[in-house]
Amino acid sequence: MRRNHLKGVLAGAAALAVLTACSTDESGADPGADETSDGASSDSEWFAQADFDQQREQMDATFEGNPDEPWLQYIDGPMTDTSKWKTDKPMKACFANASISNPWRQTGWITMNQQLKVLEDNGVISEMETRDAGDDDNKQIADIDYFISEGNCDAFIISPNSTAALTPAVERACETGKPVVVFDRGVETNCATTFIHPIGGYAWGIATADFLVDNLEEGDKVVALRILPGVDVLETRWGAAKKIFDENGIETVDYFTGANPEKIKSIITDEITKGEVHGIWMDAGDGSVAALEAFEDAGMDYPVITGEDEMSFLRKWEETGLNGLAPVYSNFQWRTPLLALEKIAKGEEIPTEWVLPQEPITEEERDDYLEANNGMPDGHYAKFGGEDLPGYPDVWQERQIP
Amino acid sequence: MSDITAPPPALSKRLGGLTATGIVLIVLVLAVVLGSVLTAVEGRNFFSTGNLRDILAATSVLGFIAIGQTLVILGGSLDLSVPFVASLTGVVAAGIMAGETGNVAPAxxxxxxxxxxxxxxxxxxxxxxxxxxxxxTLGMGLIISxxxxxNYQGxxxxxxxxxxxxxxxxxGPIPVSTLIMLGCALLAILLLRRTRTGHHLYAVGGNPEVARLSGVRTSVPIITAHVLCSVLAAFAGLLLLARLSVGNPTIGSQGQYDLMSIAAVVLGGTLLAGGKGNITGTIAGVAIFAVMDNVMAVMEVAPFLRDxxxxxxxxxAVAVYARRSIDRRPARFERPGVLDAALQEAR
Amino acid sequence: MTSTTQTRAVTLPAYSHGIGGRMAASMSTPGGAIFLLAAALLVATIIANPNFGDPGVIIRFLGRTAPIAIAAMGQYYVIVAGEFDLSMAAVIAAQVVIAGNYIGEDTSRNVTGLVLMLLLGAFVGLLNGLATTVLQVPSFIVTLAMMLALTGLVRHLSGGAADAPPNDDFRQMGRGVVKGVPVVEVIPYPLIILAVLCAAAVWLMRRPFGRTLIAVGDSPDAARIAGARVWWVKTQAFILSSLAATVAGVLLVGHAGVHPTVGRGYEFAAITAVVLGGVVLGGGRGWVLSAVAGAFAIELLFTLLTVLDIDATWRDSVRGVIIIVAVAVAARAWTRGRRTGSATPSNSGTSDPSPTTEPVPGTNTGGI
Structure with missing residues (x-):
C-alpha cells in the first residue's frame, strides 16, 4: 500500500514537471508579466520611515482645487497627459472591485453608482461593467484578464484587493493602451494613468496616536483593536501608531477582532478586569460602540478613544461626551475614479498620484457632520461626499446595494 | 482480501440507466447550455477564448483541492485545513524562491x-x-493560521x-494549470481504481468496522488520503503563488476553499459519509461551480445575491441524486410509503 | 481521569455507588471531564490574575458566555441526532438585522419583533430539517447552502448591515442585570435565560423526545424499525437549533449591538463546544449540559489567553492544539468506556445497539 501511494505521488510530481516544461514552449504568444523579480514586495515589516515622513508632511500640505469638492482635490505633483484618450463618445468603464464586504466599501460603492448615473446622463460614460472579486486576489486577477479579453472596455477602474499580487494583472491592463485608474489600495507599478488614494495609513496612525499621546500620560495603557492582520492599509495604520506610542512611553496591547462587537466587548471587559485601560485605539471605527459599552457595563469612566467617521461612533461620541477623535479614511474617494475618467475623456491632465485630503473629524466639527448625516444608518460614513449627487439622501439612507 | 474491496461498484450500479456521475454530467451540460444562452442574452460569447479561460482558470485551484477532498471524504473523513495548507505552502515556497529560477525546485x-x-x-x-x-482538521487549520x-505579515x-x-x-483556451489539475485527477482515478490502497479507501469509508474485520489496516488508507489531500492543497497553493507572483498568507481563506471544495465533492455525487463516489463527478461539480460563477459575473448579478x-x-442539485439513493435501499427495511406504492403501480 | 476508570472497571454497576461515587464516575467520561477542564481553566485564569476571582467578575463572565452556550445547546440537538448545523451564524446575523431594522427605536414592536424572529428561526430550522430528511441531502450541505443563501439574502436586502441597534428595552434581554444580589452583586439576564433553557433541555432530553433523538442519532435504521418517525425527530432537532441561534441572536444584539460580523464563527464555535463536551459527531452519545460546559471552556480559554498576554497572532494555534488534544483524550476515554461497558454519562445511557465498538471517524450515517 505504501508503495502504491509513493508511486502515485512520484507520478504526480513527474506529470507536474512534464507539463510545466511543456508550458514554457507554448506560452510565447502570451504577453504575461514582463517585469522580473524586483523583490519590491519582500519587506515583511509594515513600517517604512520614508513613507511615514512623507505622509506626516502631506498631512500639512495644501491641496489644489475647491475645498467644497474634496474628492477632486490633490497635492501638487507630477501630472499625466491624457490628451491621447480625448473623446466625445461615451466610454465604457470596466470596474474590477475587490469586494463590498464591509460597511465602508458598501457606502463607497453606493456613492460611486450615484456618481455613475450623473456621468451616464452627461454622456461621458456609456456603461460601467463591474466584476466583484469577493476579497479574493486570484478572482480579481481573473476578472481583470476577462475584462482585457472580453470586456470591450474603453477604460479600466481597479480597486486592488492586495498590493503586490495584483501588480502583474494591472500591468497587463496597462499594456492594452487604455486608461487605467487605480484607487484605494495601490499596486507596485506606476503604469496606471492615475492612482487615487487618501494620504494613507501612516497619516491615520499619526493623527490618532498623536491625539492619544496628547490626552494621556506617560505609562498609560492603550488597547489597540485591529480588524485583521496582513492588509497594508490597516497594517500601516498600526505601524505608525505603535511607533509613536513606543516613543512616548505609552503601553500598548493589540488584538485582532474581525470588527466583531461581541469579541471587542469581551476583550475590553477582560482588559478592564486585568487592570486600568486609559485609551482605545482602533484601526477602523466599526465596533467602537461595543468597546465603549464594555466600560459602561463595568461601571467605569470612558477612556480616550479614536474611532472613525462611521455614524455609530459619531453618535455615541456625542451622546456620551467622551474625549475622542474620528480619524477618516476618506470614503469620498469612491467618486474620484469616475470623475478622473471624465477628465481623461476631456483630455485634461490629471495627477499621476492623486492624493486626496484625509482630515480627522474633531470634536468641534462633529456636530456639523452629525447634522449633515441625520437619518443615515449606523454603518454610514460621514465623509462620504455624495450630498450633491442624485438620490441623496434616500439612496444612502435605505442603503440600496446596486 | 481484495475480493471484498471491489472498485466503486455502487455508482456503476445502474438505475434507470443513469449513474450519479451521469446525472452530474447532465447537470453540467445543462449549466453550460443555460450559461451560453444567458451569456448570449448579455451580448457575449460563452465559448470565446477569454470566457473559457476565465471558467477553466477558476476550475484549477478549486479542482486541486476538491480532488484531495474527494479522497479524504471517500475514506469517511473531512479536511477543513486545506485553505491554510494552501496559504502556508504558498508563502513558504515564495520565501524560498525569492525570485530566483534556481530556487524553484527546492521550493x-x-x-x-x-x-x-x-x-x-x-x-x-x-x-x-x-x-x-x-x-x-479544524484544529489543524487553526494551528497553521x-x-x-x-510569521508572515502580508x-x-x-x-x-x-x-x-x-x-x-x-x-489555446485551456490554461496549463487546468491541464495539470486534470493530470492529478487522472492519477487520483488510477489510485482509486487500480491500487489496493484505493480499494481499501472505499472499504474503510463504507464501513470501517467491516473493513477492519476483513483484515484491512484502516489507518493506512486514511493517512494516505490525508497526505494526498494536503499535497494537492499545496499544488493549489503553488498555483496561486504562480498566479499572484507573491506569497499571500490569507489566499487560501480568500477563496473559501474548505467549504466550497466539500460542496463541490458532494455536488459531484460523492457521499459525505464516505465509501461511495468518484473523481469524475467531483471535477464536474467543480466545473458546475465555475460555470455558475462565470455566468453570474457576466450578468452582473449583485454580489450578495450570488451566494x-x-x-x-x-x-x-444534490437533492436530485440524493433522492435516487433512497430507492436503492432494500425494500424490507422500508415501510412502503405512498410514493413507493405509486412507483410499484407505475412499473 | 484515567485512574477512576480503572477502579470502576472492577466494581461494575453504575448504581452501586452513592451519589458522590456516581458523580466521580461521570467525571471520568468525556461528558463529565469537560466540567473538570472548565474548572481547571477557571482556576488557571484566577491564578494568572486574581481579579478574575471576584464573584462579580465571574458572574458577568458567565453572562456573556450565555449566547455561545445557548448556541452550543442548539447544536447539541442536531449533532446528537447525527447531523450538523452550519447555518447558525447566518441565522444570528439575520436576526440581528431584523432586530435593528424592524424593531429599531420602536418599543411597541419589541414583542411582535421577537415573535417574528422566533418564527423565522423555526422556519429556517424547518427548511433545514426537511431538506435533510425528505430530500435526503446531507445536513452538512443543506446547512452550508442555507448559510450562503441566508447571509447573501439578508446582506443584499439590508445593504450589508443593520441600520441601527434596537431600542434599549429590547437590548435589556442581552445587556440587563438583576441588581443588588448578595455576593455576586448582579445576575445578568442572559445567565437567567441560559439557566432556564438548561433546565428545559435536561427535562426535554429525559422525555421520550430526547430518548428518541439519541436513538435516532445512534442508529436511524434501528430507530425507524422501532417505530420512530425519524424525519420528524430530526427536523425538530433542526428547529431547536435554529431557535437556539435566534435566542443567541437576541442576546447578542443586546450584549454587543449590530454589525454584520455579529455571530460570525458561531457555527464552528458551537460544534467545537459540543464536541469538547464529549458529544460524538455522528450522533447517539453525549449530555446536553456537557455541551454547555464545552462552551464555557472555550470562552474561558479565550480569556485565559488574554490574561496571559499571549501574542494575538498565536492564539489560534493554542486553541487548535487544545481542541485536538481534548477531543483525542475524550475519544480514548469513550473507547475505554465502551470496553468496560459502563462509563457512559447517566443521562445519555441509552441501550444503544450500536454496531461499532468504538467511535470511528465518519460514522455520520445520518440522512445519507
Whole structure:
C-alpha cells in the first residue's frame, strides 16, 4: 500500500514537471508579466520611515482645487497627459472591485453608482461593467484578464484587493493602451494613468496616536483593536501608531477582532478586569460602540478613544461626551475614479498620484457632520461626499446595494 | 482480501440507466447550455477564448483541492485545513524562491514535503487518535493560521517569471494549470481504481468496522488520503503563488476553499459519509461551480445575491441524486410509503 | 481521569455507588471531564490574575458566555441526532438585522419583533430539517447552502448591515442585570435565560423526545424499525437549533449591538463546544449540559489567553492544539468506556445497539 501511494505521488510530481516544461514552449504568444523579480514586495515589516515622513508632511500640505469638492482635490505633483484618450463618445468603464464586504466599501460603492448615473446622463460614460472579486486576489486577477479579453472596455477602474499580487494583472491592463485608474489600495507599478488614494495609513496612525499621546500620560495603557492582520492599509495604520506610542512611553496591547462587537466587548471587559485601560485605539471605527459599552457595563469612566467617521461612533461620541477623535479614511474617494475618467475623456491632465485630503473629524466639527448625516444608518460614513449627487439622501439612507 | 474491496461498484450500479456521475454530467451540460444562452442574452460569447479561460482558470485551484477532498471524504473523513495548507505552502515556497529560477525546485520540494507532513499528522490524529476529521482538521487549520499570522505579515517572497508561467500560460483556451489539475485527477482515478490502497479507501469509508474485520489496516488508507489531500492543497497553493507572483498568507481563506471544495465533492455525487463516489463527478461539480460563477459575473448579478443562487443550486442539485439513493435501499427495511406504492403501480 | 476508570472497571454497576461515587464516575467520561477542564481553566485564569476571582467578575463572565452556550445547546440537538448545523451564524446575523431594522427605536414592536424572529428561526430550522430528511441531502450541505443563501439574502436586502441597534428595552434581554444580589452583586439576564433553557433541555432530553433523538442519532435504521418517525425527530432537532441561534441572536444584539460580523464563527464555535463536551459527531452519545460546559471552556480559554498576554497572532494555534488534544483524550476515554461497558454519562445511557465498538471517524450515517 505504501508503495502504491509513493508511486502515485512520484507520478504526480513527474506529470507536474512534464507539463510545466511543456508550458514554457507554448506560452510565447502570451504577453504575461514582463517585469522580473524586483523583490519590491519582500519587506515583511509594515513600517517604512520614508513613507511615514512623507505622509506626516502631506498631512500639512495644501491641496489644489475647491475645498467644497474634496474628492477632486490633490497635492501638487507630477501630472499625466491624457490628451491621447480625448473623446466625445461615451466610454465604457470596466470596474474590477475587490469586494463590498464591509460597511465602508458598501457606502463607497453606493456613492460611486450615484456618481455613475450623473456621468451616464452627461454622456461621458456609456456603461460601467463591474466584476466583484469577493476579497479574493486570484478572482480579481481573473476578472481583470476577462475584462482585457472580453470586456470591450474603453477604460479600466481597479480597486486592488492586495498590493503586490495584483501588480502583474494591472500591468497587463496597462499594456492594452487604455486608461487605467487605480484607487484605494495601490499596486507596485506606476503604469496606471492615475492612482487615487487618501494620504494613507501612516497619516491615520499619526493623527490618532498623536491625539492619544496628547490626552494621556506617560505609562498609560492603550488597547489597540485591529480588524485583521496582513492588509497594508490597516497594517500601516498600526505601524505608525505603535511607533509613536513606543516613543512616548505609552503601553500598548493589540488584538485582532474581525470588527466583531461581541469579541471587542469581551476583550475590553477582560482588559478592564486585568487592570486600568486609559485609551482605545482602533484601526477602523466599526465596533467602537461595543468597546465603549464594555466600560459602561463595568461601571467605569470612558477612556480616550479614536474611532472613525462611521455614524455609530459619531453618535455615541456625542451622546456620551467622551474625549475622542474620528480619524477618516476618506470614503469620498469612491467618486474620484469616475470623475478622473471624465477628465481623461476631456483630455485634461490629471495627477499621476492623486492624493486626496484625509482630515480627522474633531470634536468641534462633529456636530456639523452629525447634522449633515441625520437619518443615515449606523454603518454610514460621514465623509462620504455624495450630498450633491442624485438620490441623496434616500439612496444612502435605505442603503440600496446596486 | 481484495475480493471484498471491489472498485466503486455502487455508482456503476445502474438505475434507470443513469449513474450519479451521469446525472452530474447532465447537470453540467445543462449549466453550460443555460450559461451560453444567458451569456448570449448579455451580448457575449460563452465559448470565446477569454470566457473559457476565465471558467477553466477558476476550475484549477478549486479542482486541486476538491480532488484531495474527494479522497479524504471517500475514506469517511473531512479536511477543513486545506485553505491554510494552501496559504502556508504558498508563502513558504515564495520565501524560498525569492525570485530566483534556481530556487524553484527546492521550493517545490519544501512545499510538498511540508504539506505531506501536515497531511500525515491529520491522518494520524483522525485514524489512530480517533478524532473526527471535522475537529482534527479544524484544529489543524487553526494551528497553521496562527503560525502564518505570527510569521508572515502580508505578502512575502516572490516567484520568478519561469514559475509564474504556470499561472499565465495557455494552450489555446485551456490554461496549463487546468491541464495539470486534470493530470492529478487522472492519477487520483488510477489510485482509486487500480491500487489496493484505493480499494481499501472505499472499504474503510463504507464501513470501517467491516473493513477492519476483513483484515484491512484502516489507518493506512486514511493517512494516505490525508497526505494526498494536503499535497494537492499545496499544488493549489503553488498555483496561486504562480498566479499572484507573491506569497499571500490569507489566499487560501480568500477563496473559501474548505467549504466550497466539500460542496463541490458532494455536488459531484460523492457521499459525505464516505465509501461511495468518484473523481469524475467531483471535477464536474467543480466545473458546475465555475460555470455558475462565470455566468453570474457576466450578468452582473449583485454580489450578495450570488451566494443565494449558489446555495439554492447546491441543495437542488444534490437533492436530485440524493433522492435516487433512497430507492436503492432494500425494500424490507422500508415501510412502503405512498410514493413507493405509486412507483410499484407505475412499473 | 484515567485512574477512576480503572477502579470502576472492577466494581461494575453504575448504581452501586452513592451519589458522590456516581458523580466521580461521570467525571471520568468525556461528558463529565469537560466540567473538570472548565474548572481547571477557571482556576488557571484566577491564578494568572486574581481579579478574575471576584464573584462579580465571574458572574458577568458567565453572562456573556450565555449566547455561545445557548448556541452550543442548539447544536447539541442536531449533532446528537447525527447531523450538523452550519447555518447558525447566518441565522444570528439575520436576526440581528431584523432586530435593528424592524424593531429599531420602536418599543411597541419589541414583542411582535421577537415573535417574528422566533418564527423565522423555526422556519429556517424547518427548511433545514426537511431538506435533510425528505430530500435526503446531507445536513452538512443543506446547512452550508442555507448559510450562503441566508447571509447573501439578508446582506443584499439590508445593504450589508443593520441600520441601527434596537431600542434599549429590547437590548435589556442581552445587556440587563438583576441588581443588588448578595455576593455576586448582579445576575445578568442572559445567565437567567441560559439557566432556564438548561433546565428545559435536561427535562426535554429525559422525555421520550430526547430518548428518541439519541436513538435516532445512534442508529436511524434501528430507530425507524422501532417505530420512530425519524424525519420528524430530526427536523425538530433542526428547529431547536435554529431557535437556539435566534435566542443567541437576541442576546447578542443586546450584549454587543449590530454589525454584520455579529455571530460570525458561531457555527464552528458551537460544534467545537459540543464536541469538547464529549458529544460524538455522528450522533447517539453525549449530555446536553456537557455541551454547555464545552462552551464555557472555550470562552474561558479565550480569556485565559488574554490574561496571559499571549501574542494575538498565536492564539489560534493554542486553541487548535487544545481542541485536538481534548477531543483525542475524550475519544480514548469513550473507547475505554465502551470496553468496560459502563462509563457512559447517566443521562445519555441509552441501550444503544450500536454496531461499532468504538467511535470511528465518519460514522455520520445520518440522512445519507
Amino acid at each position: 517545490l520540494l519544501a512545499a510538498v514535503g511540508l504539506a505531506a507532513a501536515i497531511g500525515f499528522v491529520n491522518g494520524v490524529v483522525v485514524s489512530l487518535l480517533h478524532v473526527h476529521g471535522f475537529i482534527a 496562527g503560525y502564518i499570522a505570527s 505578502n512575502t517572497g516572490s516567484a520568478p517569471r519561469s514559475f509564474r508561467l504556470i499561472g499565465i500560460s495557455f494552450i 443565494v443562487v449558489r446555495g439554492a443550486v447546491i441543495v437542488a
